Amino acid sequence: MALLEVHNIHTYYDHIHALKGISFELDRGEIVALIGANGAGKTTTLNTISGLRHPREGSIIFDGQPIHHLPAHEIVQLGIAQVPEGRKIFSRLTVMENLDMGAFTRRDRAGIQEDLERVFKLFPRLKERRNQLGGTLSGGEQQMLAIARALMARPRVLLLDEPSMGLAPILVESIFQTITEISQQGMTILLVEQNANMALSVAHRAYVLETGRIVLSGPAAEVRENPQVRAAYLGEA
Amino acid sequence: MKERKVSLGLLLRLGIGLLVLAFFAYRFYGVLARQAYGAETWARLAISGLIIGSVYAVIALGYTLVYGILFMINFAHGEVMMIGAFAGYFVLEAFAASGFSARQPVLAILITFLAGMTVSMLVGISLERIAYRPLRGAPRLVPLISAIGASIFLQNAAQLMFGSMRRTYSNPPALERNVGWVLDVAGKPVSITYTGVLTFAFSVVLMIGLYLLVQRTRLGRAMRAVAENKEAAALMGVDVDRVIANTFAISGVLAGAAGVMWGLHNGIIYHYVGFIPGLKAFTAAVLGGIGNIPGAMLGGIVLGIAESLAPAVLDMPFQLKDVLAFAVLVLVLIFRPTGILGEVLAEEKV
Numbered sequence: 109m110a111l112l113e114v115h116n117i118h119t120y121y122d123h124i125h126a127l128k129g130i131s132f133e134l135d136r137g138e139i140v141a142l143i144g145a146n147g148a149g150k151t152t153t154l155n156t157i158s159g160l161r162h163p164r165e166g167s168i169i170f171d172g173q174p175i176h177h178l179p180a181h182e183i184v185q186l187g188i189a190q191v192p193e194g195r196k197i198f199s200r201l202t203v204m205e206n207l208d209m210g211a212f213t214r215r216d217r218a219g220i221q222e223d224l225e226r227v228f229k230l231f232p233r234l235k236e237r238r239n240q241l242g243g244t245l246s247g248g249e250q251q252m253l254a255i256a257r258a259l260m261a262r263p264r265v266l267l268l269d270e271p272s273m274g275l276a277p278i279l280v281e282s283i284f285q286t287i288t289e290i291s292q293q294g295m296t297i298l299l300v301e302q303n304a305n306m307a308l309s310v311a312h313r314a315y316v317l318e319t320g321r322i323v324l325s326g327p328a329a330e331v332r333e334n335p336q337v338r339a340a341y342l343g344e345a
Numbered sequence: 346m347k348e349r350k351v352s353l354g355l356l357l358r359l360g361i362g363l364l365v366l367a368f369f370a371y372r373f374y375g376v377l378a379r380q381a382y383g384a385e386t387w388a389r390l391a392i393s394g395l396i397i398g399s400v401y402a403v404i405a406l407g408y409t410l411v412y413g414i415l416f417m418i419n420f421a422h423g424e425v426m427m428i429g430a431f432a433g434y435f436v437l438e439a440f441a442a443s444g445f446s447a448r449q450p451v452l453a454i455l456i457t458f459l460a461g462m463t464v465s466m467l468v469g470i471s472l473e474r475i476a477y478r479p480l481r482g483a484p485r486l487v488p489l490i491s492a493i494g495a496s497i498f499l500q501n502a503a504q505l506m507f508g509s510m511r512r513t514y515s516n517p518p519a520l521e522r523n524v525g526w527v528l529d530v531a532g533k534p535v536s537i538t539y540t541g542v543l544t545f546a547f548s549v550v551l552m553i554g555l556y557l558l559v560q561r562t563r564l565g566r567a568m569r570a571v572a573e574n575k576e577a578a579a580l581m582g583v584d585v586d587r588v589i590a591n592t593f594a595i596s597g598v599l600a601g602a603a604g605v606m607w608g609l610h611n612g613i614i615y616h617y618v619g620f621i622p623g624l625k626a627f628t629a630a631v632l633g634g635i636g637n638i639p640g641a642m643l644g645g646i647v648l649g650i651a652e653s654l655a656p657a658v659l660d661m662p663f664q665l666k667d668v669l670a671f672a673v674l675v676l677v678l679i680f681r682p683t684g685i686l687g688e689v690l691a692e693e694k695v
């Protein structure tokens with residue numbers, strides 16, 4: 109049984125039918141990429157998994173348990189953390205306080221301390237800036253903080269929404285390297301990207317989303333070779 | 346074209362500002378030249394302003410906390426204070442009748458405060474649950490109208506339950522009103538009442554307590570996170586509804602404490618007693634920068650002292666105190682809508 113199973117979910121914004129029956133799954137330890145153009149429904153998919161939105165139809169099963177009716181704060185507690193689109197760090201909280209917010213549902217002090225050291229090792233820059241307000245960080249640092257903050261929940265599944273958005277190419281490179289590193293430590297990752305090239309190079313499997321429907325899926329290497337994908341998402345004729 | 350309009354508006358505001366300032370200076374000069382008031386009067390006015398200002402500050406914190414999280418003005422907040430004042434009143438009545446107030450004044454006052462704060466806390470929580478939560482996500486004007494409705498409802502409910510007569514707080518004998526220490530200022534006596542000292546001291550304690558709560562505790566951190574971004578806070582595992590309810594509870598506790606202080610220090614309460622202090626505290630919150638916690642504290646103290654001194658400074662009748670206080674609101678809204686400590690926040694979220 110897969111760790112996270114999404115079955116035929118339909119999500120609406122009032123009358124806008126944003127997700128029109130999406131199904132996919134995540135196995136333990138995988139990086140799965142979800143690619144698609146702007147407005148395809150990638151963020152809606154992640155938010156439906158996280159419980160910020162609820163599907164009108166379909167189900168989401170996490171480790172054997174249906175979670176699609178649960179509120180967002182309970183889903184974090186079960187072990188699904190999200191790095192939201194646009195980072196959404198708390199700009200008037202310090203870096204340290206942002207990380208504490210990441211561990212909000214946890215009470216195990218020793219474990220939290222352990223994870224703090226782990227994320228500081230992953231992102232030494234954050235350690236240097238731990239007493240600075242989140243809003244004073246650069247874009248790249250904010251993305252590091254957003255990822256570190258999500259890791260502080262010690263999740264079993266990490267949802268990443270366009271981590272490369274708005275970053276200089278060299279930073280994109282390093283963020284993706286970090287994602288690979290986190291994956292190698294055993295994390296299961298669902299990676300949403302418009303930067304399909306990058307996403308497909310680190311993912312094991314991929315799904316292609318178009319206007320609320322999955323139109324293609326398979327091993328990342330195969331999806332990458334698909335002529336339509338090459339034309340539409342990899343900028344090749 | 347657009348540039349000209351902006352600079353014209355700026356010029357106009359500058360002009361009005363200078364005129365207002367010149368008028369103030371002229372009136373104040375007259376007062377000083379005539380030596381209309383002695384040093385002891387100024388001292389008395391400043392002290393009473395500081396005391397009332399500290400109460401405004403405590404109430405203003407309630408407006409600012411709720412605004413910080415929901416971007417709405419809880420116009421029923423003054424009524425939450427009024428209900429707390431009544432709760433304290435009935436407890437003190439019972440204590441006075443049984444002689445408990447005379448035997449155990451400290452305990453009696455403590456329990457009175459606890460009663461006022463608890464009742465106001467429950468009113469605050471209910472208010473949010475009944476009048477605001479169902480309207481979450483509606484356009485901003487909708488909860489505002491609901492708040493005004495809740496305010497009218499609470500006033501009328503209090504009138505129905507307690508009647509419309511004015512009631513006098515039965516302070517314990519040890520905490521008699523208008524009794525206190527007497528200072529000597531330029532050879533004249535200036536009294537500092539016990540109730541005034543209690544009010545000021547307890548207000549400061551509440552403000553420090555709130556500051557520590559917001560800055561140092563897990564709930565405080567969650568409140569700040571929710572204030573900044575509700576969805577991001579939810580993604581951290583924060584139960585946003587619960588944090589909002591807690592915010593109303595805290596605002597209610599502060600309002601209840603203010604209500605009891607008002608009763609102990611000023612003596613008179615009735616179903617309408619929350620209205621003017623509520624508006625004043627709202628003014629104070631706007632003056633300090635709505636949504637800003639130190640701003641609410643500063644705004645309350647500044648407004649209290651300003652309204653107390655202004656009639657004397659401007660050589661106007663003391664009855665104009667309230668008018669002058671609300672003139673402050675108008676001036677702030679014209680010249681600095683973000684308030685003294687206001688951040689960009691106030692602008693960007695409105």
Ligand SMILES: Nc1ncnc2c1ncn2[C@@H]1O[C@H](COP(=O)(O)OP(=O)(O)O)[C@@H](O)[C@H]1O
Nearest residue numbers: 121124126144145146147148149150151152153
């Ligand atoms: N808050 C919202 N209200 C209404 N419609 C929305 C909202 N968010 C997204 N949508 C719509 O849902 C669809 C999917 O959006 P989204 O999930 O953000 O796409 P993506 O993340 O792939 O760019 C789009 O048509 C978008 O316009």
Ligand SMILES: [Mg+2]
Nearest residue numbers: 150151152193
């Ligand atoms: Mg998106």
